[in-house]
Amino acid sequence: MEEEKRIKLKRLFKKIGNIVSYVFITILMLIAAFLIFYVICGKIAKSKNENPPFALYTIISPSMVPSINVYDVVFVKKTDVNKLKKGDIITFYSTNTFFGNTPITHRIVEVINMPDKTVNFKVKGDANDVPDDEKVLPDNIIGKVMFKIPKLGKIQYFLASKKGWIFAILIPSLIILTYDIFKIVRLITLRRKINGFESENKDTIDKIENDRRQEIENEIANKNVANKIGTIINNNPNVQVAVENKKVVETNTVTTESGTVTKSVTTNTTTISAVNVQNEDNKN
Secondary structure (H helix, E strand, O other): OHHHHHHHHHHHHHHHHHHHHHHHHHHHHHHHHHHHHHHHHHHHHHHOOOOOOEEEEEOOOHHHOOOOOOOOEEEEEOOOHHHOOOOOEEEEEOOOOOOOOOEEEEEEEEEEEOOOOOEEEEEEOOOOOOOOOOOEOHHHEEEEEEEEEOOHHHHHHHHHOHHHHHHHHHHHHHHHHHHHHHHHHHHHHHHHHHHHHHHHOHHHHHHHHHHHHHHHHHHHHHHHHHHHHHHHHHHOOOEEEEEEEOOOOOEEEEEEOOEEEEEEEEEOOEEEEEEEHHHHHHHO
C-alpha cells in the first residue's frame, strides 16, 4: 500500500513538473515571438521615418506618480492625434532641448485648437504642480498609453547590467545542465536494474525456453504420428493401429502366422503398431 502511494505521488509530481515546464517554455516562446515582432516593426517604422505601431517605454522619473511609478513599463500605441482628448496619457518628444530625444509620458490637460485647424496639447505630470511650459505638437506625439506593466523596468535594467547578463546566461545554462545530468543518472540506474533483473532470471528464462522448445518438438512429433496413422489406415482399412511412446528409432515389417505386423517409429519417443485384422479372422 505504501509503495503504491509512493508511486502515485511520484507520478503526480512528474506530471506537475511536465505541466510547469510546458507552460514556462510556452511563455518564453511567446515573449520571444513578441520581441522579434517588436524589433521588426521598429526597424520598418524607422526606415520609413515613422513612429512604430506600438512601443514599450520604461518610466525613469516620478512625474506621473501615483498613476505610473518609476520602473513601470508603459505600452504605447500609435494613435490619430485628432482622437486624443483631455485626460489621455500620451508619450511624446518635447520641444524643450533640455530633454533632447528622451520620450516623455504625461497626461493631457487641455486640447488647443489652432487657427490652421490643427491641434496642440497642454500636458502635465500627475505629480507636478503646474503644466509643462511647452505645448506638444502633433508631429512629436509617439502614441497613447494603453496600459502599464508594473516594475518590469527593474528587470530590464538588471539584465542590462553586467550581473544581469551573467544571471540571464549562467542560470538557464545551469538548469539545462542539471536536467541533462539528472536524465543521464536515471538512464544509468534503469539500465542497472534491467541488467540485474536479466541476471537474476536467466536460469528461469532458459528453462522456459527449453520447455517451450520441447513442447514444439512434441507437437511436431505428434503431428507426424497422426499422419503416419492416417496413411496406414487409408492403405489398408482392415488394419488396427496402436501407438506406444518409447525411445526406439526403428522401422521394419514382420510376418507371423497370425498376420502381418508393421512397426514404424516416427520420433524418438513414439512407436506405431499395425495389425492386419483380416488375417487373424481367416486363421480362426
